[in-house]
Amino acid sequence: MEPVGPTVPIETPNASGPFAITDREFQRFRALIYQHTGIALGEIKQQLVCSRLGKRLRHYGYRTFSQYYQHLMERDPKGEELLRMINAITTNKTDFFREADHFPFLASEILTPLVAQAHAGGPRRLRIWSAACSSGEEPYSIALTVLEGLSAPGAWDVKILASDIDTDMLAEAKEGIYRAERVASLPPPLLRRYFLCGKGAREGLVRVRKEVRNLVAFRRINLRDEDWPIRTVFDVIFCRNVIIYFDRPTQERLIPRLVNLLKPGGFLFLGHSESLIGMQVGLRSVGKTVYQKAGDEEEWPEVRRARG
Numbered sequence: 001m002e003p004v005g006p007t008v009p010i011e012t013p014n015a016s017g018p019f020a021i022t023d024r025e026f027q028r029f030r031a032l033i034y035q036h037t038g039i040a041l042g043e044i045k046q047q048l049v050c051s052r053l054g055k056r057l058r059h060y061g062y063r064t065f066s067q068y069y070q071h072l073m074e075r076d077p078k079g080e081e082l083l084r085m086i087n088a089i090t091t092n093k094t095d096f097f098r099e100a101d102h103f104p105f106l107a108s109e110i111l112t113p114l115v116a117q118a119h120a121g122g123p124r125r126l127r128i129w130s131a132a133c134s135s136g137e138e139p140y141s142i143a144l145t146v147l148e149g150l151s152a153p154g155a156w157d158v159k160i161l162a163s164d165i166d167t168d169m170l171a172e173a174k175e176g177i178y179r180a181e182r183v184a185s186l187p188p189p190l191l192r193r194y195f196l197c198g199k200g201a202r203e204g205l206v207r208v209r210k211e212v213r214n215l216v217a218f219r220r221i222n223l224r225d226e227d228w229p230i231r232t233v234f235d236v237i238f239c240r241n242v243i244i245y246f247d248r249p250t251q252e253r254l255i256p257r258l259v260n261l262l263k264p265g266g267f268l269f270l271g272h273s274e275s276l277i278g279m280q281v282g283l284r285s286v287g288k289t290v291y292q293k294a295g296d297e298e299e300w301p302e303v304r305r306a307r308g
């Protein structure tokens with residue numbers, strides 16, 4: 001591993017000159033980022049902070065991170081620059097049908113039983129939350145699975161809430177426009193049914209069709225905030241590849257709040273590298289990083305044990 005000295009000069013892409021961050025500056029930004037996002041940057045993430053926030057320094061013509069920190073503290077009364085700083089620091093990697101086994105699970109273990117219940121007189125209502133949706137690929141993958149999985153989707157009241165802390169990502173997600181190679185591996189029938197192909201100036205781009213976009217409502221929600229603007233309960237919550245950036249105390253505060261927003265019998269999907277090991281939160285594992293909340297009439301033995 002590279003030795004990390006007290007001052008680390010870092011070449012940022014397209015920088016007119018290199019930026020350096022001192023240990024003290026790094027610790028201040030680390031604390032600020034944790035306070036506002038829950039993202040717990042490790043001790044050796046100086047380079048990441050330099051390269052991601054370097055563009056904000058360049059924007060203002062600042063030469064040091066202390067100048068930028070002072071700007072955030074003293075010249076940002078409305079918190080606009082704080083939002084841009086948060087947008088710059090987040091990791092937004094995502095994909096259509098990422099961690100692909102989750103989508104057949106959604107179809108066969110959740111949608112198919114709901115359709116059967118609806119045929120027997122059950123409600124035709126479905127509420128899903130994609131809680132860290134990045135640029136929209138996840139909620140649109142959910143929407144496509146729902147449209148394919150409900151035999152007559154038009155007869156259903158379906159709403160997908162898609163949220164993220166990053167307003168740049170939310171703006172992209174709302175547009176639903178992607179480079180064609182991002183969807184190249186999708187089955188051609190899905191592409192034909194749910195995407196429009198760009199022509200002329202939009203050659204090489206695809207757009208998610210309006211009927212799919214209409215199922216999804218995008219909002220900025222910070223999972224770290226005490227209060228979320230959510231007044232419903234969900235059948236399914238996708239909270240994938242975000243808690244990995246949080247420390248254990250933040251995860252332990254967040255997961256029970258997600259469970260509270262699930263209907264009895266509802267499902268929580270985490271990312272494949274995330275887990276609830278050691279957390280007694282009333283969920284049982286039902287698939288690879290898929291968890292189910294106890295139903296109205298049942299209680300999992302491990303929940304009884306946890307309550308003593």
Ligand SMILES: C[S@@+](CC[C@H](N)C(=O)[O-])C[C@H]1O[C@@H](n2cnc3c(N)ncnc32)[C@H](O)[C@@H]1O
Pocket residue numbers: 036037038039090091092093094095098131132133134135138163164165166169221222223224239240241242245271
């Ligand atoms: C790696 S992406 C995962 C996207 C998608 N869920 C997936 O699995 O493909 C992580 C997302 O979490 C968002 N994020 C980070 N901290 C957050 C917070 N405190 N509240 C809400 N979203 C957050 C980031 O902006 C980013 O878009």
